[in-house]
Amino acid sequence: MLAAAGTAGLGGCSDAFPSEALEAWRGPPADAELRRWAVAHAILAPNSHNRQPWLVDLREPDTILLRVDRERLLPMTDPWFRQILVSQGTFLEALVMALAQRGQQARVEMFPQGAFAPRAVDDRPVARITWTRPESGDARDPLFPFLLRRHTAKVDYDTSRPVLPQAIQALQSGLVDPGVRFGATLEPARLQALRQLCEESARVELRTPRTVMESAQLTRVGPQEIARHRDGISINSPMLRLASAVGLYDRSQPPAEGSTAFDQVMARFSGHSRTAMGFVWLSTPTARHAAAGMTRHAEVQAGRAYLRLQLRATALGLQMHPMSQAPQEFPEMKPWYDRLHQLLLGQPAEQETVQMFCRIGYCAEQQHTPRRPLETFLRS
Numbered sequence: 001m002l003a004a005a006g007t008a009g010l011g012g013c014s015d016a017f018p019s020e021a022l023e024a025w026r027g028p029p030a031d032a033e034l035r036r037w038a039v040a041h042a043i044l045a046p047n048s049h050n051r052q053p054w055l056v057d058l059r060e061p062d063t064i065l066l067r068v069d070r071e072r073l074l075p076m077t078d079p080w081f082r083q084i085l086v087s088q089g090t091f092l093e094a095l096v097m098a099l100a101q102r103g104q105q106a107r108v109e110m111f112p113q114g115a116f117a118p119r120a121v122d123d124r125p126v127a128r129i130t131w132t133r134p135e136s137g138d139a140r141d142p143l144f145p146f147l148l149r150r151h152t153a154k155v156d157y158d159t160s161r162p163v164l165p166q167a168i169q170a171l172q173s174g175l176v177d178p179g180v181r182f183g184a185t186l187e188p189a190r191l192q193a194l195r196q197l198c199e200e201s202a203r204v205e206l207r208t209p210r211t212v213m214e215s216a217q218l219t220r221v222g223p224q225e226i227a228r229h230r231d232g233i234s235i236n237s238p239m240l241r242l243a244s245a246v247g248l249y250d251r252s253q254p255p256a257e258g259s260t261a262f263d264q265v266m267a268r269f270s271g272h273s274r275t276a277m278g279f280v281w282l283s284t285p286t287a288r289h290a291a292a293g294m295t296r297h298a299e300v301q302a303g304r305a306y307l308r309l310q311l312r313a314t315a316l317g318l319q320m321h322p323m324s325q326a327p328q329e330f331p332e333m334k335p336w337y338d339r340l341h342q343l344l345l346g347q348p349a350e351q352e353t354v355q356m357f358c359r360i361g362y363c364a365e366q367q368h369t370p371r372r373p374l375e376t377f378l379r380s
């Protein structure tokens with residue numbers, strides 16, 4: 001009752017995001033210029049914390065240069081910027097698919113001015129993309145139609161609906177890069193250990209003031225904030241809007257352990273962890289890439305594979321939600337990071353790096369997350 005009364009003054013009691021924040025999901029006009037049309041699809045790619053860390057340089061004709069937007073890093077939870085590089089890969093794969101949809105075969109030149117150091121990013125391009133029209137054949141990718149439907153469902157999954165082994169086989173069939181390894185489990189004992197790891201690692205992130213504050217500062221509550229930023233973690237539930245409006249949801253300091261705020265966030269993580277009906281992951285060989293100076297390439301390649309995996313999941317009606325706490329590299333997470341690598345790969349991260357770790361399951365369709373306007377990505 002209190003919530004209903006309070007939210008009436010807060011612009012209604014729907015948790016739907018404001019329509020202008022979701023404009024990008026309507027897709028670009030069919031007759032848009034090729035590069036803009038392709039980039040308008042690529043900005044729909046999944047990316048860490050919905051930072052949308054992409055700068056697109058169109059100043060060279062018939063070319064797209066992709067750079068990291070260094071204003072949009074996550075230095076506390078992603079201190080080596082690995083997830084930011086994975087998020088360049090998801091963008092790149094969507095871009096290549098979109099070009100193919102318009103009959104163009106992309107040529108992707110990775111790090112054309114040299115790769116970043118393994119734990120740094122700079123202003124040099126991640127990729128230079130050009131294209132040609134193939135003389136014969138159909139370049140279109142069967143996963144393209146799912147780009148506009150894909151989303152990351154961050155809700156509890158239906159525990160009465162198991163994921164079948166056939167779904168795992170079907171998922172894997174969408175992958176094309178043999179350099180990125182795929183793993184999955186539906187086995188109850190392993191699931192239990194991984195669910196517990198998700199929950200414990202979320203608690204570590206929540207207990208570490210600088211990592212929890214990084215997320216708090218990127219949390220947008222209510223239609224005005226969501227429409228203004230169109231990025232980050234968007235929350236529009238009437239209860240939280242009300243709590244925020246009356247000062248009960250404080251984003252200016254870390255929630256104390258045992259406080260209502262801490263328990264509420266933890267309950268959300270626990271629900272997600274406990275309802276994981278399976279897990280999938282992507283990994284790449286660490287030492288081999290380090291020796292070849294290809295660590296950053298591997299991260300981008302993993303992102304490209306992840307987009308394909310999530311699009312394949314979309315095609316199957318299956319949900320896929322990254323649980324990136326344990327794979328994070330900040331020092332307080334190290335014991336859980338090591339345990340994750342042992343549980344998934346049976347070897348340490350020095351040998352094989354987990355690039356994406358996700359729960360899977362089923363739930364009702366969820367709304368899309370916001371995207372910034374196309375023009376804000378472009379340098380032309």
Ligand SMILES: Cc1cc2nc3c(=O)[nH]c(=O)nc-3n(C[C@H](O)[C@H](O)[C@H](O)COP(=O)(O)O)c2cc1C
Binds near residue numbers: 048
């Ligand atoms: C590298 C990477 C890491 C991610 N980690 C998480 C995570 O730990 N928790 C989460 O809820 N979503 C995670 N996501 C999903 C993003 O939050 C999601 O893609 C973003 O909010 C945009 O939403 P959308 O996928 O529905 O378009 C991750 C995505 C990527 C690419």
